[in-house]
Structures are given as structure tokens and as C-alpha cells.
Amino acid sequence: MQPETPATDRQSANSGTKAPEAALALPEESLSSWLTQHVDGFTGPITVTQFKGGQSNPTYLIEAASGRYVLRRKPPGNLLPSAHAVEREHRVMAALGRQGFPVPEVHALCEDESVIGSVFFVMDHIDGRIIWEPYIPDASPGDRAEIFDAMNATMAQLHNLKPEEIGLADYGKPSDYLKRQVSRWTRQYRASETTAIPAMETLIDWLPENLPPEQPSRLVHGDFRLDNLILAKKANRIEAVLDWELSTLGDPVADFTYHCMQWAMPVTKGGIGTLQGHDLAALGIPELGDYVADYERRTGLVIGHNLPFYFAFNFFRLAAILQGIAGRLRDGTASSAHAKSMAAQTEAIAATGLYFCNQAKENR
Numbered sequence: 001m002q003p004e005t006p007a008t009d010r011q012s013a014n015s016g017t018k019a020p021e022a023a024l025a026l027p028e029e030s031l032s033s034w035l036t037q038h039v040d041g042f043t044g045p046i047t048v049t050q051f052k053g054g055q056s057n058p059t060y061l062i063e064a065a066s067g068r069y070v071l072r073r074k075p076p077g078n079l080l081p082s083a084h085a086v087e088r089e090h091r092v093m094a095a096l097g098r099q100g101f102p103v104p105e106v107h108a109l110c111e112d113e114s115v116i117g118s119v120f121f122v123m124d125h126i127d128g129r130i131i132w133e134p135y136i137p138d139a140s141p142g143d144r145a146e147i148f149d150a151m152n153a154t155m156a157q158l159h160n161l162k163p164e165e166i167g168l169a170d171y172g173k174p175s176d177y178l179k180r181q182v183s184r185w186t187r188q189y190r191a192s193e194t195t196a197i198p199a200m201e202t203l204i205d206w207l208p209e210n211l212p213p214e215q216p217s218r219l220v221h222g223d224f225r226l227d228n229l230i231l232a233k234k235a236n237r238i239e240a241v242l243d244w245e246l247s248t249l250g251d252p253v254a255d256f257t258y259h260c261m262q263w264a265m266p267v268t269k270g271g272i273g274t275l276q277g278h279d280l281a282a283l284g285i286p287e288l289g290d291y292v293a294d295y296e297r298r299t300g301l302v303i304g305h306n307l308p309f310y311f312a313f314n315f316f317r318l319a320a321i322l323q324g325i326a327g328r329l330r331d332g333t334a335s336s337a338h339a340k341s342m343a344a345q346t347e348a349i350a351a352t353g354l355y356f357c358n359q360a361k362e363n364r
Contacts, residue, residue, distance in 0.1 A: 011132045017049035017061050023076065024050060024058050026116050031071075034115045035064070038108040039122055042066050057086055057245055061125065070104065073120035087111065088171075089244040090121040092219070095167050101157065104240050126240045128230040134262040134273040136226075141284025146236035148286055149294070151226065154238050155259060156298035159218045159252035166219075172249030174217040178313065181250070182207045185320035192320075192327025199350035203316040206357055210364075212306040220255035222246025225262065227273065253303055256295055257310035261318070263288040264311060266352050268345045308360035315353030322346040 020026065032044040043066040051059045062069040074086055090109040097103050104123040111119050136144050163169050173180065186204050221228075223246050230240040265274035280287060286294070292303055303310070323346050 011137070015052065015130070015132070017051050020048070020050040020058075020060070026060065026071070030115055031062075032064075034110060035062070035069075035122065038110070039069070040107070042069075057089075057243075062122070068125035069107070070123050070125050071120055072123070073116065074118040076117050085245060086119055086121055088247065092168065092171065092244050092247050093123065096158075096161075099161065099166055101161070102154065102238050102240050103244075104242075126230045128233050128239045130227060130230055132227045132273060134226050134275055135278050135283060135285065141282070143236055144284040145286070147226075147231065148291065150236055150238050151224075151229070151259070152291060152294050153298065154229075154241065155221075155224060155256055156295055158221060158241075159255065159299050159301070161219055163217065163219050163249055168219060168249070171219065171247075174249055175214065177214070177217070177220075177248075177250035178211050178254060179208060181254070181317065182313070185317050189320040189323050192323045194323070194326050197319070197347055197350050199347070199354040200316070200319060203312065203350065203353050203357060207313055207316060210309065210360065212309055215251045215253050215301060217249050218252040218255075220248060220250040220252060222248065222255065222258070224255060224259045225273070252299065253301055253306070254310055254313065256301075257303065257307065258314040258317070260288060260291065261311065261314055263291075264352065264356075266348050268348050272345060272349075305363050308356045308363055311356035312353050312360055315349055315356060319346050319350040319353060322349060
């Protein structure tokens, strides 16, 4: 059984590169000079295109005489406080690479905004597959099962690392993660707010008063999903985990359950990837309960009856992220052609968070 193609083909819409829009174009002469000085073995000339996928930090393919590289930058313009922290992405990827965790090799960080107009870093280009639909079209049930198991194992590998042992003890505050996250995303939501959303108001009031027991502090990715991974071209192996902008120290269960939202994601027009409406058994994709049990076995962490709270929290957080896209759209700094359709989903995502909030109330 193959799932039907959605109304919006996310794979086509987000794959490949495009010419950067004028506001996001890079000064190639200045950039090439900097790369020659700071990246070992680099030689120009260069050709620059922008990756289509992604909403936050613009990301570019640099094709040069010495090979292919990827450049990730802060967007230009006025930015929300603590957002778009490419310096942190560079640091965490360098630390994880030393542990053998699958990330691209990072080459250099540039904090001199005069080079291209904002802070950026350069890393290896990894040749592989990025799959945008979580039900993985055109794959066999066996391949899907292997890919989902690889994602589960990679999250467990990340959450089993101890920050103090890999040079990241000061990468974030080691306690009160959920409390701080609710506060942070409430502020970010308020800063980008364009219209009143009653479900968000309820979540903003309820979440900080109903936090579950604190989990051990671990490195969390913050946006772990299939389309932030590069799979090997001819194997169901994860070659690289991308997009570490939201990474910090925090609750590993919150990080894992964010990844699990694809099982509960509402079907929206032009929407975010979801497993809703698909025959998981026929596709070879595990049921949510089995997937959670595998993670618990691999990490020793227990999610149990707190799953509805974590879903309420994560849908609230995602709604705040989408509202941030709406704010950048309003301000003219959105980095994706699909920002408008993404921003339009804020209310549906908030409503799903409210559903799980009510479910969590019933469990207490």
C-alpha cells in the first residue's frame, strides 16, 4: 500500500536549491575571500544557491573548485532575542562530531557581520537523502521500519550522552527546563503575535501550573524529525542530524515526544508532515506505543501517563514557532517561499495542544 500524495507535495516543494532572493543574496567576492582564509583546502571560484527547505536560518549550497560546502547564517534584519543562534549550532555540532554522533563536519564560524551581513558558519555537504514526508513514500515496509528504528536509536544515543563529559556542561541551564521553555515560547509568541488565539491563552495559563517531575538534564536537539536528517543514499542509516538551532540542555523526554508529534499532527492544508490517516501496520511504521517503549528501553527513561502533558507542551511550542514565522512574514524576513502556508497553521496546532491539555487533565 502506498499513501496518497498530499495536496501540497512537500518533497518537491522543499527539495533542492534556488537562487536566493535579493534580501538573502550573499556577496560572493567577500565570502570567497573569507573561505580561502578560514577553510582548510578551500579554493574558488564559488557558485551560491539557497536550499528551499527550512524556515528559520537561511542555508546555502556553496559549490567551489575544492568541493561542496554548506553555509548557515542568521537572517538579516531585526531578530527575536536568543533566536537564530548559529554560533550555538556550530559549537554543539563540533562537540557531537568528536563523539562520533552523526553530524556534518564543521569548518569555521564567522562572527564578523561585515563579511556577508550576519554571523554564519560553514560545514561539509553530506550527499544523501532528505525525506520530507514522515510516511516515507516509495519505500517498502521493511525500509520504513528500519528508518524509524534508526531515528529512535539516534535519539536515544543523543540522550544517553552526558553533557559534562562532552564539553557541553555550560550549554544551557541544567534545571527547570520545562518551566523556562514555557516562559521562553510565551515571550516569543507574544513578540510575534498577529491575532488572538484562545487555545494559546489557555495553554499559556495551564502549562506552567502542571509541570511533570523533572527528568535528568541531557542535550536536546529541539527539532528532531525526519526532514532534519540525511539518510545514506542506499542504506537506511542516518548520516547526519541537521538544524541544531533550538538545541540546549534540558528534558530528553520533551525532546523525544516532540519527535513523536508526527503520530498526532493534524492534517492541515499545505501542512506539516503527519502520520494521521495512514495505515501504519501496512506501511511498516510502528504504533506510537511501541515506538515509545523502544525509546524507554534504550534510555531507561519513563514517559508513561505524562505523554498528554508533553504533547500539549510541544504543540504549544510548535504553535509559537509557527507564529514566529508569521511575524517574520509580517516583517519581510521569512526565508522560505512556503512561509505563508506554514504560518497559517498556527491555530490548528494550538487547538491540538489544547486537546492534549484536556486529555492530561482527565488523567489526573
